[in-house]
Amino acid sequence: MIPIKPVGPVTEPRSPATAALQYLQPGALNLTALPPLALYIHWPWCVRKCPYCDFNSHESKEPVPEQAYLDALRADLEQSLPLIWGRKIHTVFIGGGTPSLISAAGLDRLMSDLRTLLPLDLDAEITMEANPGTFEAEKFKAFRASGINRLSIGIQSFNSRHLQALGRIHDAEEAIRAVGIAQADFDNFNLDLMYALPGQTLVEAQADIDMALSFAPPHLSLYHLTMEPNTVFAKYPPELPGDDESADIQDMIAERTAAAGYEHYEVSAYAKPGHRARHNLNYWKFGDYLGIGAGAHSKLSFPHRVLRQARYKQPASFMEAAGKGNAVAEEHELARADLGFEFMLNALRLTEGFDPNLFGERTGMPINAIEKDLNAAEAKGLIYRDFRVIRPTVLGQRFLNDLQEMFLAE
Numbered sequence: 001m002i003p004i005k006p007v008g009p010v011t012e013p014r015s016p017a018t019a020a021l022q023y024l025q026p027g028a029l030n031l032t033a034l035p036p037l038a039l040y041i042h043w044p045w046c047v048r049k050c051p052y053c054d055f056n057s058h059e060s061k062e063p064v065p066e067q068a069y070l071d072a073l074r075a076d077l078e079q080s081l082p083l084i085w086g087r088k089i090h091t092v093f094i095g096g097g098t099p100s101l102i103s104a105a106g107l108d109r110l111m112s113d114l115r116t117l118l119p120l121d122l123d124a125e126i127t128m129e130a131n132p133g134t135f136e137a138e139k140f141k142a143f144r145a146s147g148i149n150r151l152s153i154g155i156q157s158f159n160s161r162h163l164q165a166l167g168r169i170h171d172a173e174e175a176i177r178a179v180g181i182a183q184a185d186f187d188n189f190n191l192d193l194m195y196a197l198p199g200q201t202l203v204e205a206q207a208d209i210d211m212a213l214s215f216a217p218p219h220l221s222l223y224h225l226t227m228e229p230n231t232v233f234a235k236y237p238p239e240l241p242g243d244d245e246s247a248d249i250q251d252m253i254a255e256r257t258a259a260a261g262y263e264h265y266e267v268s269a270y271a272k273p274g275h276r277a278r279h280n281l282n283y284w285k286f287g288d289y290l291g292i293g294a295g296a297h298s299k300l301s302f303p304h305r306v307l308r309q310a311r312y313k314q315p316a317s318f319m320e321a322a323g324k325g326n327a328v329a330e331e332h333e334l335a336r337a338d339l340g341f342e343f344m345l346n347a348l349r350l351t352e353g354f355d356p357n358l359f360g361e362r363t364g365m366p367i368n369a370i371e372k373d374l375n376a377a378e379a380k381g382l383i384y385r386d387f388r389v390i391r392p393t394v395l396g397q398r399f400l401n402d403l404q405e406m407f408l409a410e
Contacts, residue, residue: 027304029364042293043099051232056295104142132178198238353391
């Protein structure tokens with residue numbers, strides 16, 4: 001999810017209806033239609049914080065206050081409703097943390113609250129992240145019965161040595177068992193794996209990919225391990241494969257996944273036909289999303305402005321704020337000058353690119369607003385474009401960060 005720029009805290013809780021009326025006032029933009037809307041729900045607790053993780057997750061050293069947190073989620077959602085009146089939710093994603101720690105009864109209550117308060121699309125994709133170390137067959141059957149129709153399983157590796165180096169709470173045997181449980185109850189699931197791990201060889205990376213492909217998952221997310229700031233790995237960096245070794249692994253992944261019939265449709269995403277992650281596609285196409293829960297981010301469009309919000313990060317602070325009537329800690333309107341970069345930061349992740357008309361639909365600006373940057377990127381061989389599509393070239397995909405930075409406002 002895209003980080004928002006820090007602004008001053010929202011110190012005076014406003015009536016949600018008052019806020020909604022404010023955002024409907026005339027402004028700098030003129031959107032002809034609002035984008036699709038998704039819902040993100042954050043579960044902030046996990047069993048143990050991984051050394052590479054920079055997400056808003058907190059080790060649950062004491063019993064998790066599940067009911068109090070569910071109360072806060074419902075309050076947060078109720079307070080947000082005036083901002084999304086009349087808009088249908090197309091996808092839901094429950095992320096974390098480790099949301100599979102929630103009890104079956106707790107998940108059932110959460111899903112009931114969503115159906116009560118929101119107009120969910122009849123075929124909404126509803127995804128839950130799951131840690132293989134938390135898989136219980138009966139609980140996951142209950143999750144499916146409550147309405148979860150897609151799992152995203154944080155495998156990371158099928159090699160116990162690498163899992164230990166990554167600080168994961170599961171081993172290879174539990175990873176394999178988790179996939180089996182997912183296959184029994186879900187016809188749509190994703191396997192998350194990392195590569196370029198500490199001490200990982202090309203042969204070991206290939207073994208991970210081949211094991212994942214042997215389960216024929218509908219979707220694969222394959223991430224290069226990165227050293228994020230404010231993590232244990234950033235402070236105590238492990239020895240990682242070099243650039244040449246990483247490139248060899250990437251080439252192997254491209255070859256193996258293509259041979260197995262997967263479409264490489266986004267930098268880190270591979271899908272069987274018809275199984276692309278609809279929730280993530282909405283992010284990459286600069287769609288809207290309401291984020292509820294500790295530290296969750298929102299991006300919401302109105303006819304004349306685009307708003308970003310962030311909730312209080314600490315679970316206790318979030319629950320207290322939601323109980324008082326406003327869980328939003330920070331919010332700001334996106335400046336017109338920043339919209340081009342914000343759009344391209346997401347859309348350039350799509351290997352097939354995007355229709356130039358989408359830029360206008362989502363930003364309220366003509367595509368020639370970024371003509372200078374498009375020309376520069378094309379001259380460097382980083383993008384291909386015609387009247388139907390703008391997409392990164394193979395070179396642009398390899399140097400994606402450099403390509404995205406070309407669209408930063410001066």
